């Protein structure tokens with residue numbers, strides 16, 4: 001089958017996640033990048049497209065021009081990846097969705113709650129698909145953990161501990177020309193949350209994906225430790241889930257020694273599960289009263305959810321890129337199925353998960369402003 005024709009918005013020269021999306025989209029050979037509006041100015045966009053070897057007439061000055069022309073082409077893009085700073089997600093996604101072009105968008109869904117609601121309406125009105133790249137949901141051992149919770153291996157969940165510490169914003173690198181730090185610390189482009197939006201949403205989504213628990217309320221304490229920084233760089237959140245489970249979420253970008261320390265621990269009345277992103281091929285399972293067991297990616301006793309998301313034998317590490325590629329591979333399944341007018345059940349994060357993530361940010365900001373009062377989403 002011919003690869004799906006993919007376009008990209010953002011991801012120009014020197015960008016971070018655009019390159020990851022390009023690799024992930026190619027791992028299973030199911031997408032081909034054919035067009036892009038890759039940067040914030042027409043000149044930079046075209047230069048970035050040329051550097052990637054795109055045809056000159058498919059390197060666009062901006063995403064609106066691209067959406068209009070690609071929708072008219074016989075062999076125009078079938079899907080676009082949106083990998084810009086957060087404030088561009090909604091206006092860019094809207095242009096493609098209204099023309100029936102599928103959207104694969106990075107998180108958080110939008111920079112404001114109002115835009116998130118508008119994007120949900122646009123996605124639900126469109127015939128096109130919308131996939132949000134909460135990529136940690138694509139890891140085989142995360143899928144295994146989710147399945148174990150569902151089949152009752154740890155019993156009724158009591159405690160959820162999730163954290164995502166980093167250290168790259170320990171100093172004011174936004175003032176020293178780090179492009180990535182600059183927009184992430186600017187409320188206009190990032191949204192009302194800094195660290196909580198950037199990585200707290202990943203932690204929250206991971207906890208929700210694995211446990212299936214719905215959040216009832218939260219109490220958040222957001223801090224901006226670096227002088228002059230306009231958004232939080234550290235957040236502590238207490239979580240109360242429906243049904244009585246309790247949780248804590250910590251995310252920080254000022255914790256020296258931490259790179260991408262996403263970690264989830266879930267404890268039920270029959271056992272516990274522990275997973276860490278920096279050692280992603282392993283999952284610790286402790287049936288209560290028994291020794292800890294180390295479960296492995298694609299290894300003995302692996303559940304189908306783990307085995308089917310693995311590519312190579314156990315012991316050869318898979319990681320960030322392969323997990324990301326699982327999202328693309330499953331998005332390709334949906335796009336192919338959508339051609340026949342049927343969309344099967346799937347595990348991919350949706351526009352509604354995105355809305356929940358932005359509502360989580362909003363609730364954290366509201367709570368923190370009220371001295372960490374308990375608030376509902």
Ligand SMILES: NC(=O)c1ccc[n+]([C@@H]2O[C@H](COP(=O)([O-])OP(=O)(O)OC[C@H]3O[C@@H](n4cnc5c(N)ncnc54)[C@H](O)[C@@H]3O)[C@@H](O)[C@H]2O)c1
Nearest residue numbers: 010011012015016017037038039040083084085086106107
């Ligand atoms: N899923 C993940 O693990 C993950 C990791 C990093 C970033 N992200 C998300 O990806 C997005 C991009 O982050 P990044 O670190 O790659 O940022 P970045 O600053 O490295 O890249 C952003 C790119 O978007 C371009 N851009 C800006 N405005 C544009 C516009 N109007 N039209 C077209 N292009 C435009 C910039 O020129 C740049 O090329 C953010 O939403 C971020 O939250 C997700």
